[in-house]
Amino acid sequence: MLMKFLRVLIKKDITKAYFQNSGDLILCDFPSERKIKSFKRQIFILIDLFGFRINWHFLKAKAFLIKGDFPIIFDQKPYYGDFLIVRRGFKFDVINIVLMKDYLIGVLEAEVNPSFHFETLKAQAVVSRSYAYYKIFSRKDTLYDIDATRLDQIYEGTKYKNFKIVEAVKKTEGIFLFKKRKIFPGFFSACCGGVTEKAQNVWENLNISSCSVICPFCKDSPCFSWRIKISIEEFESKLKKFGFYIKVKGIYPISFTDTGRVDVLKIKSKNDEKYIRATTLREILGFDILKSTFFSIKILGDEIFIEGRGWGHGVGLCQWGANKMAKKGYNFLEIIKFYFPKCYLLKL
Helix, strand or coil: CCCCEEEEEEEEEECEEEEEEEEEEEEEECCCCCEEEEEEEEEEEEECCCCEEECCEEECCCEEEEEECCCEEECCEEECCEEEEEEECCEEEEEEEEEHHHHHHHHHHHHCCCCCCHHHHHHHHHHHHHHHHHHHHHCCCCCCCEECCCCCCCCCCCCCCCHHHHHHHHHCCCEEEEECCEECCCCEECECCCECECHHHHCCCCCCCCCCCECCCCCCCCCCEEEEEEEHHHHHHHHHHCCCCCCCCEEEEEEECCCCCEEEEEEECCCCEEEEEHHHHHHHHCCCCCCCCCEEEEEECCEEEEEEECECCCECEEHHHHHHHHHCCCCHHHHHHHHCCCCEEEEC
């Protein structure tokens, strides 16, 4: 039976948090949900040596729930559902327990260009739903199912401001991506740069394989091609923060994936050399700076020049490509079939 609720990790390892809404905020025991105390409109939480301070009232607990009228505002964002606060040592995590439909609407609000075609939004709703349920069934952590950051899917609460997004989630309700009789994670990126990547080339430990497709539809994307430059000094500083101590004299791709993306680079100094995966280099430089691993790189003088294609890991649905397909008359079923040719759709 499919779960209606999802447990989303919003914040991890924090020491204080502020919640507010227009009515009462109710503290409840976890997991019994027995009411402990209610507060008017706002709650300020601080970690304490033996528990928590809630609006300066002491609460001895390892975990508790916050309930209230929707939406509850946290970190200046509106959330539907309840919040679970879980102590971990001298810090705590914030988990949103939310209906799947509210979560999906929030994901589409955060992850998709709101002006995209309705069929694109429906395709995104299907792949994001499939990814979320895949995480529910595969996550080993018993406290939450999915992360609210780019580690999984970006989710920043639910605003309910875009009617097309709400309708896209509603019109595709219960539709899932399947492969070999199991729900398949619907990976996606903004732009694949002309060819999608294989999942096994990005996530070695995931034990999931997907195929690559040539995508002729994303060439008009504003992120299809890009270029950046960074000083060697700044490059070395960023490497140092991740534990790579080296004076850069050269940097060379030494292996590529079978779709043409950089896999491993060699960084040379006068007396040393280090090897780094291109996916790790994206994390070091910033995912919005080094937009993909589909790039070439060279040093000229004191600067490093990088030219690349696409934005994101490139696996699965190409959002800009999907939008071009929708404009050409393809429906969301055809779009999904194009980007996931070895998968099939089922309505549960």
